Amino acid sequence: MKSILRITTLFIAFSYSSSVSAQSVENNPQSLVGKKFIYLGHKNEQLVTMSDAELKKHKEGCAVAVAVLGTSYYENHWQFDLEAIGTPSVEKTSGLALSKPCSGTQYNTKLVITGHGFNDREVVLDSVLKSVLLTPEAYLSRHGKTIEFRETDETESATAVQASGSIRATLVLAIEPFYTEEARKAHVQGNCVVSFVVGTNGRMQSPEITTSLESGMDAQVIRVLSLWRFDPPRVDGETVPVHTKVQIRFKLH
Secondary structure (H helix, E strand, O other): OOEEEEEEEEOOOOOEOOOOOOOOOOOOHHHHOOOEEEEEOOOOOOEEEEEHHHHHOOOOOOEEEEEEEEEEEEOOEEEEEEEEEEEEEOOHHHOOOOOOEOOOOOOEEEEEEEOOOHHHHHHHHHHHHHHOEEOHHHHHHHOOOOOOOOOOOOOHHHHOEEOEOOEOOEEEEEEEEOOOHHHHHOOOOEEEEEEEEEOOEOOEEEEEEEEOOOHHHHHHHHHHHHHOEEEOOEEOOEEOOEEEEEEEEEEEO
């Protein structure tokens, strides 16, 4: 039973930026735990083993959004425990042709990188982040959309304006969350509406479910929102934070 997910952007108006680098990630693979990335090229395989040489020659292939559950080192192997959480997508009018999805369902996988000693952890991290675990900015850059990362105040909601017809922004990258197994078995379908502020760097702040679908699916939606990116409007030449919302439709067939 396949699922269809549609994202309807309601009253969009915002701002953005972001870099292709690892942003705030320390030079240590263990610093990736809890972070989310776009994982390239390995469908829903439970174990993927790559050498340093293979990393450098790695082709993009398909794509899936993942959360890093843990990392470990043993006998010259770095292991990254990953959970697939959603599929990258863009609006058809964006002009971007993203990678095909690796999977339509949630799964866990282990990515094992061989050929490095413990003292080479910076090399491991750099290779992995350039080849298989990409920030949204790095992923978009591969597809012709370069956005520059910059830090911003995470409490911009106090100065955010309401979206309107004259203040609009473009959804650059969305992550469509996967169905939970429980929701699929229960044939859960319907709409989930999320209200939030898009800061002046085009990222979501203070997301809140205003129309709930089901607790497990609501949680799936919240998990992927940190990977969404927007192309912001300007008011009098300046980017501004904006209150807005999106409607996400889940359907099984």
